[in-house]
Amino acid sequence: MSVFKPHYIFEKTTKITPGFLKELGISNLLLDVDNTLTTHDNPDPTPGIPQWIEEMKSAGIKMVIISNNNKERVEPFAAKLGLPFTSMSCKPLPFGYKKGMKILGGNRHNTAMVGDQIFTDVMGANLSGMKCLMVLAIQAEEGAGFKFKRKIEKGFIEKYLKQQGGAL
Numbered sequence: 001m002s003v004f005k006p007h008y009i010f011e012k013t014t015k016i017t018p019g020f021l022k023e024l025g026i027s028n029l030l031l032d033v034d035n036t037l038t039t040h041d042n043p044d045p046t047p048g049i050p051q052w053i054e055e056m057k058s059a060g061i062k063m064v065i066i067s068n069n070n071k072e073r074v075e076p077f078a079a080k081l082g083l084p085f086t087s088m089s090c091k092p093l094p095f096g097y098k099k100g101m102k103i104l105g106g107n108r109h110n111t112a113m114v115g116d117q118i119f120t121d122v123m124g125a126n127l128s129g130m131k132c133l134m135v136l137a138i139q140a141e142e143g144a145g146f147k148f149k150r151k152i153e154k155g156f157i158e159k160y161l162k163q164q165g166g167a168l
């Protein structure tokens with residue numbers, strides 16, 4: 001399997017249910033922040049996310065935020081959701097994924113990554129030997145660097161969406 005291929009693609013994070021995770025044997029989630037739980041650099045979670053986090057907690061799903069963004073960005077955001085975090089995680093390198101699993105007491109079989117980017121979140125999950133539940137980015141970022149990356153990503157996402165028969 002390609003390191004770029006997510007195991008599942010969801011329309012958005014809140015579409016992931018405790019029942020779906022249970023069927024996969026997943027009890028730990030590593031969560032990306034930007035465009036997964038909120039828009040880029042937005043200090044507040046997207047509407048519906050705090051309730052979703054609470055629903056997951058109630059179902060016994062343990063979660064940690066794994067972000068490539070800096071501590072100043074990630075720490076206050078994680079605090080709002082009552083979650084532990086690692087910042088500057090260097091995704092797609094497996095280092096941050098290992099740290100996240102250690103925080104939760106999970107392993108690569110019962111942990112999955114939730115994130116919006118093929119070349120960081122998805123690739124790192126595959127390199128770490130865990131499942132990746134990809135979500136479609138909440139909002140396209142501004143800036144030439146992002147535009148270039150998203151353009152390359154688009155081809156992969158369209159192909160995988162077609163194979164899956166659309167987003168879950």
Ligand SMILES: [Mg+2]
Nearest residue numbers: 032034035116
């Ligand atoms: Mg992201």
